[in-house]
Amino acid sequence: MSAAEEKKTKREEFLAEIKKVAEKASKMTPEELKFNYKGILYPSVLCSEATFQAMEKLEARQDDVLIVTYPKCGTNWTIQILHEMLFEMHNKEPTLVQAMLEFGNPEKFEYMNQQPSPRVISSHLTCKNIPKTFFEKKTKMLLILRNPKDTAVSYYHFSNKNPVLPKYESWDLFFKEYYNWKCNLWIVL
Structure with missing residues (x-):
């Protein structure tokens, strides 16, 4: 199979998975769409207890780069810029790690452990939920922040x-959860 065919197949598999996740989510109530881990809410169709437990066993590396953001603060934009910078610095394509650290199946961590350095990893986790190994290895962490008011409006819409995310009937209902999450983020930073 050629590289172009392989890329097309992976894209088709990814799109099929996205469609399956969206279909599953459409049958869930707003409360079922939320997953609570250590007091923080995450999307239940993207996150699971098994993934969080497997994530705790991930071995961080000193040359990893962990991008930490709240949703809607420029995560994908930052990932793209960082990949381009690392490509130039190392004269090779850095490893792109699957989506967010906390999203997906637990098996992805075996794949991640096999990837060459430098690895660019992204996450919406708060500090208290980032695996301790990232702190022990003194991994570079890039914290991306955005004006909280702009972030809240963007995330609400x-x-x-x-x-795959819960719908909010009003700004007030959304803001209560958003505020609680933001307060948890700032307390642990």
């Missing part, structure tokens, strides 16, 4: 349009 994103959540109401995204099939």
Whole structure:
């Protein structure tokens, strides 16, 4: 199979998985779409207890780069810029790690452990949920922040349009959860 065919196949598999996740989420209540881990809410169709437990066993490396952001703060933009910078610095394509650290199946961590350095890893985790090994190895962490007011408005609309996230009937209901999450983030930073 050629590289182009392999890329096309992977894209088709990815899109099929996204469609399956969206279909599953469409049958869930807003409360079922939320997953609570150590007091922080995450999307239940993207995160699981098994993934968080497997994540705790991930061995961070000193040359890893962990991008930490709240949703809607420029995560994908930052990932792209960092990949381009590392490509130039190392004259090779850095390893792209699957989506967010906390999203997906627990098996992805075996794949991640086999990837060459430098690895660019991204996450929406708060400090208290980032695996301790990232702190022990003194991994570089890039914290991306955005004006909280802009972030809240953007995330409110994103959540109401995204099939895997709970819909909010009002700004007030959304803001209560957003505020609690933001307070947890700032307390542990």
